[in-house]
Amino acid sequence: MHHQGISLDVLLDIYTCVLRIRRFEEEVSRLFRQGQLPGFVHLYIGEEAVAAGVCATLTDEDTIISTHRGHGHVIAKGGDIKRMMAELFGKASGYNKGKGGSMHIADFDIGMLGAIGIVGGGIPIAVGAGLSAWYQDSERVSVCFFGDGAANEGSFHESLNLASALNLPVVFVCENNQYGEFTPAARAMNICDIADRAAGYGIPGLVADGADALEMYRVARTAAQRARDGDGPTLIEAKTHRRGSHAEGEEAFLAGQTYRSEEELAAAWAKDPLLLLHTYIGEQNLLPAEQLETLDADITQSVREAVDAARNSPDPKVESVFEDLWV
Amino acid sequence: MHHQGISLDVLLDIYTCVLRIRRFEEEVSRLFRQGQLPGFVHLYIGEEAVAAGVCATLTDEDTIISTHRGHGHVIAKGGDIKRMMAELFGKASGYNKGKGGSMHIADFDIGMLGAIGIVGGGIPIAVGAGLSAWYQDSERVSVCFFGDGAANEGSFHESLNLASALNLPVVFVCENNQYGEFTPAARAMNICDIADRAAGYGIPGLVADGADALEMYRVARTAAQRARDGDGPTLIEAKTHRRGSHAEGEEAFLAGQTYRSEEELAAAWAKDPLLLLHTYIGEQNLLPAEQLETLDADITQSVREAVDAARNSPDPKVESVFEDLWV
């Protein structure tokens, strides 16, 4: 890990982002276990450095598309954890007025074009956002997050090829956390690096350490710049690990079965993106320890406030089912 | 061109096949222009060496799946041109009793599992035929023909990856005739060799000269053997050219527009697979010229007979619309 070419401001932003995602997701996990959240939640713990590093290279004009595991992307793009938390509770004050839930959070005002619950379903839409940028002669970049599992969907293939054929400003970020649900990537494909698929579309394919937020930042910056320069799309594969369940409460699905070993999990924790960054900042004396502690306390507090606000928000009115249908 | 490792019998079979496809398609072209055939026909002229070379490596147990441009595949797999011609006329004596037509010809008795009018639609089905062979511990190989255009469909990606993940005996044969309808492959993808995509699935990808039936045979034999040996799928890209219309009568679609140059067409004709093989056989003195001439006359005659028989066959009975629905 190193921060060459990265300003202290940016570093602090990235660190803040990683931490905010972590604290948010930890709270969501608790809430889910307490039976307070409806539906399914898929947490981003262990993968925070990917969204944090990538989104730190983007402006508010740039857009992202997310997945079922989307809370981290929303936060990294600058989303409001209050409105997100309220949405997880299904409340009227949520981002989607309770109509979306965990798998469908969007904030169009900050270029977060939505999470998509269909695996791979967001990739073509990101190509379209890139097409817009190209059409409008804008410097906007369209970033698409998706998993290793999604890389086996037809939408992945068609989308990367389409973006390449039209030379669009899209950055495809594959979060290879080694599993699609309970199926290891190694069983779902006979290649080590998904980035190798980029060659099949004539675009660059880069592997990055998804535990290293600073590396993610540098790689994404290169890809985003390439896109802005009119040189077309890039595929970035972030090697990462999800620390918890596929979906919270996966124990119920597993019913005593296991799909990854304790050693594997321990090895993954050893590369905890939050810890790595925290340690690096400490070792390099980049920011005072007290500042980091205050930051953590503030974030933890804001998450708590988000929960309180969400809990105290009203349910959507039944009549609102008929709203938001037609323009 | 050379025939090392290929017996004279096989060589003659291949030549016969190329010639039969050519004469069949020439006749179909005439019939279509005369307004005698309903629907659309997509001819295989210029691409004969691909099906002929590949199918010469297969047994009756092995299966193939074909496309909208499927007549050549049927003939190469040993199909009956009488029943095919009758089907093109929509007659009751046709392969499909008039229910399929040019884009849907099948002969399950000889392992021709059907032509599919949806671009890329046959690729997953071929994976399934390979899955059967594997499941049944059979030495059967499943071969799938499809175009360069189809290689941009999601089905291509998912199918190659699935066959690789399950290590199935499938040979994917991409007939890269440089165009999908009127769109050049070079505009639809930013790579030169579709075979390069194989690396993205961890399987071999081979480029072969689709004008050279003997090279097609050798490459396909290697791939088929690999499949039979339990070593999994292969992607073969045959570089080829379609000489005529995308679909017969494309002038109507083009309405005076052009999409490929005279030079390009002339260059393609200069690599006519029939002529190349004919010349090679002559130069090498492999078969007497009279034999080749008799063969041509016989084939031409059999095509004519197929046309006569088809013309004189009855239309399907109207009641037959309700047949062949449920088992």
Add this chain to the structure above:
Amino acid sequence: MPRKTYVAAIQEALSEEMRRDPRVFLIGEDVRIGVFPSTRGLHAEFGDKRVIDTPISELAVAGAGIGAAVTGLRPVVDLMFGTFLYLAFDQIANQAGAMRYMYGGQTKVPLVFMAQNGAGSSAGHHHSQAVHQFFMNMPQIKVILPSTPGDGKGLLKSAIRDDNPVLFLHSLSLGGKRGDVPAEEYLIPIGLADVKRAGGDVTICAAGPTVYTALDAADALAAEGIEAEVIDLRSLSPWDKQAVLDSVAKTGRFVAVDESFPTCSAASEWAATVAAEAFHHLRAPVQRVTNKDVPMPFSPTLEKAVLPSAEDVIAAVRRTLA
């Protein structure tokens, strides 16, 4: 009034709207050359940027349209044949057809999907299916199936100006049909039916090619003194229920004629609605005339036998009078 073909009218709608609004563009397979004349000539006028050829990748192309629509453009996505929509079904049903609602009204999806619908060219099952019934089921997509050049033009222009996703289906079998197309600019509102023939004895509801089947049947019936009212719905979702109910209130008899497989078809919807909401006016059972319930065969003889015919409609009308 100038007479134009159905496809020429569609082309005219596209070119006029592209001229009017620089955010409107066309994307799809071979839209430059124009596999259907509906897109021909547009590339010459509007160039590579606004008439975009794509790889054969229906899912990604549909999704790209959606992404462009939510970021400020107004795409027309040409998916060629109705059956090719099956490959883009997820993007249409799960994404375009729900996004605005799912995201709590944060966005709009001003997008037209365009495709040819139905059979009639002996191309076999894969190129000969009507697909409108699937998309009518989706709560947040509008569906159009015009029967005349004039309606086609006016409705496509409305579709392009609509801020919601619209599926504009045009019938291959009507491509060469000629009809009046006003020279001056006009729009036809989505959701408004057109009574193509007035009559007091029976209401026949149709759309696209079955409008002509119904009109042929009506002509034959008129010779016997039976006057059928033929309602061309033009828009299938939303559809002009009131026009149909009003007509049934007058005639007391109802026949739905729909080119599609019978079960859960548009005809089922129309018949069920009439039976629910005009029940007390009905003097005879509602009738449905659709494809026979089999995949679409290739042979012209069989294809004709499967499609709804004027004879089928006449027989259905007779059943309402029995």
Add this chain to the structure above:
Amino acid sequence: MPRKTYVAAIQEALSEEMRRDPRVFLIGEDVRIGVFPSTRGLHAEFGDKRVIDTPISELAVAGAGIGAAVTGLRPVVDLMFGTFLYLAFDQIANQAGAMRYMYGGQTKVPLVFMAQNGAGSSAGHHHSQAVHQFFMNMPQIKVILPSTPGDGKGLLKSAIRDDNPVLFLHSLSLGGKRGDVPAEEYLIPIGLADVKRAGGDVTICAAGPTVYTALDAADALAAEGIEAEVIDLRSLSPWDKQAVLDSVAKTGRFVAVDESFPTCSAASEWAATVAAEAFHHLRAPVQRVTNKDVPMPFSPTLEKAVLPSAEDVIAAVRRTLA
């Protein structure tokens, strides 16, 4: 009789049929571990070859099932959620659902597609749609949606033994529901309805979760002396039209209750059929109770408001009695 959950009964059908016939195998995403308990434990018994985990590739997996079916096997393809069928729509509609016919009867496609149908777990639009109506439209596919563990087991076993493609839908909201499952081997024929409650005043037709909605409504109505007959169709295509018509002949009143978006729904089909074929028995307009016509929202409050409720059914029954 042993009592089992709905998903356990499905699992039992799978394991019994896999034991009986070595050509039967299961393929899909995470079928080894079993995302739904319906496939859990099968891998332990049958191993890698007969319980095949796949990449997340619905289109290819569905197509691979088809290819295996036409070459001698009897696949059960688990596509997990109904909405994921959208990604495999082409393979189902164009291929499995037409192949035998298109190829003139040369082949058969003995294949079961399996997926969870409908809403009820607050998972949002992408995981909460009923899809049966789409597949009912296809002429060469059978569609099943059982409401009880016993029906689920007997019908799935029939589906696996059927030589035609069958879509077996199971309702997520019923997964944990318990019911009687005979200990001995049995089959339930496809296409046969079951009268879950007898009554002479009104016929309520339902399937899957709406059977319970209908039964709840019937109980409430019985308190007022209104006796509803509740018909559980169980098979949606083919469906037991005669059972419904016979009931309507008796009651003269008809309410269709269907968990799906309203337009071109199964409810539309049932209502249209009754209006066409039992018209002279009808004493009141046919009624449909379906989802409200909006995408499926996430919030439990809103989800509940969108789904058909017993109150909706009661109101519909009252309309038939008005």
